[in-house]
Amino acid sequence: MEKITSESNKKIKNIKKLIDNPRYRKKQGLFVVEGERIVEEAIKREAAVEIFVDEENNPIFFNKSEDGFENFKNIEKSDNFKLDNLNNYKALENSHRFDLSNISVPVTVVSGNIFKELSNTINSQGIIALCKIPDGFDLSKYLSENLSENNPAKPPLLLLLDGIQDPGNLGTIIRSSLGADVEALILSKNSVDIFNPKVLRSTMGAVFDLDFCYVDFLPEVIDMLKSNGFNIYATLPDESNVYYDCDYNLPTAIIIGNEASVKKILIYLRIV
Numbered sequence: 001m002e003k004i005t006s007e008s009n010k011k012i013k014n015i016k017k018l019i020d021n022p023r024y025r026k027k028q029g030l031f032v033v034e035g036e037r038i039v040e041e042a043i044k045r046e047a048a049v050e051i052f053v054d055e056e057n058n059p060i061f062f063n064k065s066e067d068g069f070e071n072f073k074n075i076e077k078s079d080n081f082k083l084d085n086l087n088n089y090k091a092l093e094n095s096h097r098f099d100l101s102n103i104s105v106p107v108t109v110v111s112g113n114i115f116k117e118l119s120n121t122i123n124s125q126g127i128i129a130l131c132k133i134p135d136g137f138d139l140s141k142y143l144s145e146n147l148s149e150n151n152p153a154k155p156p157l158l159l160l161l162d163g164i165q166d167p168g169n170l171g172t173i174i175r176s177s178l179g180a181d182v183e184a185l186i187l188s189k190n191s192v193d194i195f196n197p198k199v200l201r202s203t204m205g206a207v208f209d210l211d212f213c214y215v216d217f218l219p220e221v222i223d224m225l226k227s228n229g230f231n232i233y234a235t236l237p238d239e240s241n242v243y244y245d246c247d248y249n250l251p252t253a254i255i256i257g258n259e260a261s262v263k264k265i266l267i268y269l270r271i272v
Helices: 010-020 022-028 036-044 068-078 089-094 112-118 139-146 167-179 197-203 218-227 259-268
Strands: 030-034 048-054 107-110 127-132 157-162 184-188 211-215 231-234 252-257
Touching: 010 022, 010 030, 010 048, 010 112, 010 127, 022 030, 030 036, 030 197, 036 048, 036 127, 036 197, 048 112, 107 112, 139 184, 139 218, 157 167, 157 218, 157 259, 167 184, 167 197, 184 218, 211 218, 218 231, 218 252, 218 259, 231 259, 252 259
Parallel strands: 048 107, 157 184, 157 252, 184 211, 231 252
Antiparallel strands: 030 127, 048 127
């Protein structure tokens, strides 16, 4: 198991650049997630390519056996992994754990002072993962596969996001979309990067379960959807219609953005 103690290490430099630079993320095809829950989701979805843990403050990576404490002592003696500040069985008992034996990606230990430079949270959980960016959502392929007469699936529901700039808002939209059975997000190119660390943290792992793509000109996508029989709805604060009165028995796309940008789209499409 590799251990990193220098901030000049190439892997550390690469992680920092991936965290800070969306263009670099796109070029490398990689992004970084932090925290136990989202790392666990990345492992389950086979998105993680390498895991990094804080040597001094980390989640416990070992499944509890019937003789859990003895099992831990054996691991400790193996010298594969340094676990500081764990002085009693209760701490082991109550910890969230991954089983390293079931993880096929490499795990690298990072010294505490170096890991702090990588963390984007105040109270770090001591674990991050390097993940591969998934292939983008192919709208044309999706329409051909989901709008055929032989496809008995429920009508498609898509979300069109125009100029969403706040990372927390985008993360919340992603989580809500997953709960509402939205099948994909289509974002305008001036929206915040979905792999922004604040977006990822807000999604709580939902980012791995939802297809998405960025487009240069959202009205063209809307025209394509309209020509394929989609009902198009837009969210505006001064309209009398409410979302639960809409007909979702047909293919549906919902536009979300700030009021001015949404109205510009509707004017361009001659909907208002």
